[in-house]
Amino acid sequence: MNMTMAEKVMARASGQAQAKAGQYVTAKPDRMMVHEAFAACAWILKSMGIKELYDPNRVVVMLDHYFPAPSVSMADVHIMIRQAVEEFGIKHFLGYSGICHQVMCESGHVIPGRLILGTDSHTTSYGAFGAAGTGIGQTEMSYVLATGEIWMMVPYTIRFHLTGGPVPGIMGKDIILQIAGDYGTEAAQYRSIEFYGPVADRMCLSDRQTMSNMGVEIGAKFSFFEADEKAVAYVRKRTDEPVDAFGPDEGAAYEATHIVDITDMEPQVAFPHNPGNVKPISSTGNVPVAQAYLGSCTNGRLEDIAVAAHILKGRKVHPKTRMLIAPASKEVILEATKCGYTRDLMEAGAHILPAGCGACPGGHMGLLGGGEACISSTNRNFRGRMGSENAHVYLGSPATVAASAITGRLTDPREFWNETTV
Amino acid sequence: MKTIISGKVWKFGHNIDTDAMAPWKTLNAGWEERSSSVLHIRPGFIDQVGSGDIIVAGRNWGCGSSREQAAENMKLLGIGAVVAESFGRIYFRNSVAIALPSIACTGVYDAFGEGDEMEINLNTSRVFNLTRGIELKGEPYTPDMLKIIEKGGLMNVLKERMSEHQGG
Numbered sequence: 001m002n003m004t005m006a007e008k009v010m011a012r013a014s015g016q017a018q019a020k021a022g023q024y025v026t027a028k029p030d031r032m033m034v035h036e037a038f039a040a041c042a043w044i045l046k047s048m049g050i051k052e053l054y055d056p057n058r059v060v061v062m063l064d065h066y067f068p069a070p071s072v073s074m075a076d077v078h079i080m081i082r083q084a085v086e087e088f089g090i091k092h093f094l095g096y097s098g099i100c101h102q103v104m105c106e107s108g109h110v111i112p113g114r115l116i117l118g119t120d121s122h123t124t125s126y127g128a129f130g131a132a133g134t135g136i137g138q139t140e141m142s143y144v145l146a147t148g149e150i151w152m153m154v155p156y157t158i159r160f161h162l163t164g165g166p167v168p169g170i171m172g173k174d175i176i177l178q179i180a181g182d183y184g185t186e187a188a189q190y191r192s193i194e195f196y197g198p199v200a201d202r203m204c205l206s207d208r209q210t211m212s213n214m215g216v217e218i219g220a221k222f223s224f225f226e227a228d229e230k231a232v233a234y235v236r237k238r239t240d241e242p243v244d245a246f247g248p249d250e251g252a253a254y255e256a257t258h259i260v261d262i263t264d265m266e267p268q269v270a271f272p273h274n275p276g277n278v279k280p281i282s283s284t285g286n287v288p289v290a291q292a293y294l295g296s297c298t299n300g301r302l303e304d305i306a307v308a309a310h311i312l313k314g315r316k317v318h319p320k321t322r323m324l325i326a327p328a329s330k331e332v333i334l335e336a337t338k339c340g341y342t343r344d345l346m347e348a349g350a351h352i353l354p355a356g357c358g359a360c361p362g363g364h365m366g367l368l369g370g371g372e373a374c375i376s377s378t379n380r381n382f383r384g385r386m387g388s389e390n391a392h393v394y395l396g397s398p399a400t401v402a403a404s405a406i407t408g409r410l411t412d413p414r415e416f417w418n419e420t421t422v
Numbered sequence: 423m424k425t426i427i428s429g430k431v432w433k434f435g436h437n438i439d440t441d442a443m444a445p446w447k448t449l450n451a452g453w454e455e456r457s458s459s460v461l462h463i464r465p466g467f468i469d470q471v472g473s474g475d476i477i478v479a480g481r482n483w484g485c486g487s488s489r490e491q492a493a494e495n496m497k498l499l500g501i502g503a504v505v506a507e508s509f510g511r512i513y514f515r516n517s518v519a520i521a522l523p524s525i526a527c528t529g530v531y532d533a534f535g536e537g538d539e540m541e542i543n544l545n546t547s548r549v550f551n552l553t554r555g556i557e558l559k560g561e562p563y564t565p566d567m568l569k570i571i572e573k574g575g576l577m578n579v580l581k582e583r584m585s586e587h588q589g590g
Contacts, residue, residue, distance in 0.1 A: 024564055037488075048581060073450070121488045121512055137490035137516035143576050147583065151566045185437060186482050190511050219485070221511055274437055361487070362446035380486060382441040389462065 002249035004157040005224045006192035009132040013115040014152075021156040021253070028149045031109050033118035035062045035100045037138040039077045041119075042084035044142040054148030056089045060109055063095035067356040070364035098329025098355035101125040101213065101297040106331050108239030112227030112246035117144060122297050122379065124220055127193070127212035128205060129235055130227025130246040135216065155192040155221045156255040157248075162199035164263035169414035170422050171307070172207025173299055173377065173397035175199070176214040177268035179260060181278025189219030191255065194248060199262055200225055203422055205234055206303035213298045214379050217275040262422065267413055269375075270395035273383040281400065281412045288320070291374040292405035293386075294398055295326030295353070296360040299377035302335045303421075304398035308350075309341035311402035311416045317349035318408030323401075324351050324366045326358040350405070359386050368393070375404040423521055423572055428541040428552070429476040429502045431534050432467070436480035440513060443484070444491035453498055460495045473500035476542075478534045480506065484513025493517040493524075503542055505530050505549055505560065518567050521575040525549060527560030544571065 003011065007019045014025035034041060038061050045053075053059060061081065069075035078095070085093045097103040101122055104110050112130035116123065119141050126133030136150070144150045160179060179187070193215050200208070208225045215223025225231070226247035235243045266280040294300070294308055305327060317323045325345060327333045333355055336342050342352050359366035360378040367387030368374050374386060374393050381393035396404070399413035406416065442463045448456045461467050477483075477496070483506035484492055493516040496504060503523035507530060517524040525542060527549050534540065538553040545568070547560035563571065570576050 024566065044577065048577070048584065050584065077450075119488055121486065135488040135512045137488055137493075137512060137519060139490060139519040139576050140515060143519075143580050146580060151564075185485060186508060189482070189508060219482070219511060274439075276437075362441070380439075380441070382439045382486060383463065384445055385441050 002251040004192065004248045004252040004254065005130065005194055005246070006132060006155050006157055006222050007252070009113060009115050010152065010154045012113065019154045021154050023154045025152055025154060026149050027115060027152045029117045029144060030058060030114040031116040032059045032141065032144055033062065033100055033104055033116060033123060034059065034141055035119060036065050036077065036081065037119035037141065038081050038084065040138040041142045041145055042081070044139070045146060050146050053088050053145050057091060059090050059145065060092040060094060060104065061085050061090055062100040062103060064099045065357045065361060065363055067096070068354055098332065099297045099300065099357055102301065102328035102332070105129065105209070106238065106329060108235065111235055111239060111241060111243055112231065117141070121216045122213050124215045124223040125209050125213040125297060127215065127223040128208035128225055129231045130224060132222045134221050155190060157192040157194055158188055159194045159196060159254050159257040161197040161257060161259045162195055162262065163197045163259060164261035165199060165422060166420045167262050167265055167422065168418045168420045169267060169399065170262060170265055171397040171399060172203060172210040172422060174265060174268045175260065175262060175422065176211045177270055177278050177395065178265060180214070180218050180270070180276045181268065183218065183258060185218055185274065185276035187218040188215060190221060191219065192222040192224065193220045194224045196226060199422055201228065204303055205230060206301040207422060209301065210298055214275070217379060267397060267400050269400065269410060270381055272381055272392040272394065275380055275395060281410070284410045287373060287394065287410040288408055289375045289404050289410065290321060290372040291366065291368060292321055292323040292401045293359060293366060293374055293376040293378065294323070294401045295328065295358060296378040297328055298379040299398050300326060300328030300332065302332050304377065305332065305336045305341050306339065307398050307417065308402035309344040310419070311399060311413065312348035312350065312406065313344040315348055315406050317405045321405055321408045322351070323349065323405040324353055324359070326353040326365065327355050329355045362386050375401050375410060377401045423574055425544040425572070426541065427502050427523060427544065428539065429474040430472065431476050431478050431536060431538045431540050432471060433534065433536045434477060434479040434483070437482045437485055438479060440484055440486040440489055440492035440510070444489055444495050449489060449491055456495060457499065460499060468499060471499055471501070474502040475500070476502050476540050477504045478530055479504060480531045481508045483509050485510035488512045490516045490520065493520055493522050497522045505540070505542065507531050518570055519576040521571045523571060525560040527558050529558050533558055544568065
């Protein structure tokens with residue numbers, strides 16, 4: 001049987017030669033990624049008298065949603081997490097490195113063909129490296145931590161054939177937003193996605209991570225790109241484990257194939273309060289923004305910051321707008337500093353924040369007040385997501401965020417930037 | 423847990439997200455504070471809803487975050503079940519894990535008005551509108567899912583599994 005990427009991963013993870021879409025299996029994940037939800041997991045396990053995890057070496061614990069601690073109570077939660085990490089003998093504690101999904105990739109835990117469960121919906125990001133990443137809640141994670149296994153359905157797969165272009169001024173973010181707008185936020189509900197085609201092939205890993213990350217905004221369980229030479233080279237530098245290219249079998253069965261031609265694509269913006277409420281930048285009208293937010297697991301990487309730095313270098317952030325930059329990891333901040341990007345951005349008037357989830361889920365460091373609008377490179381613009389229930393979040397690419405920061409309103413980045421990335 | 427559930431219906435629309443069910447600022451708060459903002463998109467709902475009432479929703483109920491509090495808050499509000507055209511994937515899994523009955527059922531949104539009486543058979547996923555005399559067929563649970571729900575949640579399954587290991 002010729003298998004999709006999802007079928008191949010699920011076959012291996014369930015100890016079978018083959019797996020078929022629609023089948024229910026008991027799967028053993030290769031990695032479990034747990035952020036601050038580990039506090040709840042540890043509490044659940046301890047309250048049941050469970051002192052040993054199935055395999056602590058498969059577990060990676062992070063602190064990112066509340067890092068640095070925004071309150072004494074969260075500082076105490078972090079203490080509890082660190083204690084539990086020691087008690088359970090977990091070696092992979094990466095609590096101070098940045099946002100979980102970025103750090104998982106940087107630290108070599110995301111390997112093509114592997115199954116990775118995380119206590120975060122954006123675990124789909126790992127599909128950029130051909131890994132099957134998906135989110136679960138803390139109760140299910142507790143069960144997996146204790147037993148090493150969980151029920152899963154082998155998902156049906158839909159493909160997006162990315163073709164056309166190259167197009168200057170467009171990023172991976174614009175493509176996934178346009179897909180959410182055109183195909184709806186349920187286009188991949190319960191399904192695995194495979195992005196492929198010439199645009200996917202030439203796309204940088206960072207843009208692939210953005211698209212895999214936001215696969216969950218259209219419902220996806222997994223959100224794959226083929227792990228090609230580029231992906232394999234990145235992962236090999238970061239792990240001693242064997243790393244091989246990984247893709248679907250020829251002739252695998254797909255539920256649907258959608259063709260996305262980017263040739264005439266404009267930068268895209270998702271209007272409040274849903275990631276599927278998408279408009280091309282030319283029809284957004286006059287929307288003043290009080291805040292421009294660049295960061296998150298979706299778009300807080302070096303490539304994203306580089307684009308913003310190119311746009312803002314020698315220019316100034318609008319006096320009525322504040323620009324906040326929360327890089328996805330410490331490694332990203334360091335590299336951005338070595339490249340001179342942080343200086344360019346600060347000279348333009350932007351603030352550089354610590355690496356972490358920050359204001360994206362509504363935690364801290366840049367929440368919105370009533371009536372304020374924010375252009376954001378993040379992934380969700382649900383009502384109240386980044387602060388006040390009366391705030392308005394517009395999602396766009398890092399280029400759109402940077403351009404809008406200059407003018408103080410939603411702005412076509414091509415006014416300032418004409419480079420080709422996809 | 424009972425496998426026949428009945429109750430009065432409250433209706434919600436499409437794409438009701440996890441952040442509307444469990445806003446970030448309340449995730450770690452006690453129930454009193456948490457409850458005040460559950461489904462804040464519909465002011466007054468938490469004061470009107472009664473124990474055992476059922477939510478009927480449109481497409482993609484629970485889209486968004488992995489936060490389990492979204493499903494947990496429904497349970498704490500006393501909601502007996504949620505029957506929706508479709509569910510966000512992680513929300514659906516979470517609701518199975520904490521034994522909150524959630525049935526995906528095409529046509530349910532149009533078949534029920536607010537205040538109608540619903541009866542659900544969890545074994546068959548059949549959904550009845552007792553007020554209007556309509557019967558619909560929802561997507562059935564797998565035996566594994568049904569077992570988790572009948573045992574009152576995945577943690578009870580884990581407890582049994584652990585005691586079997588210790589006993590054996």
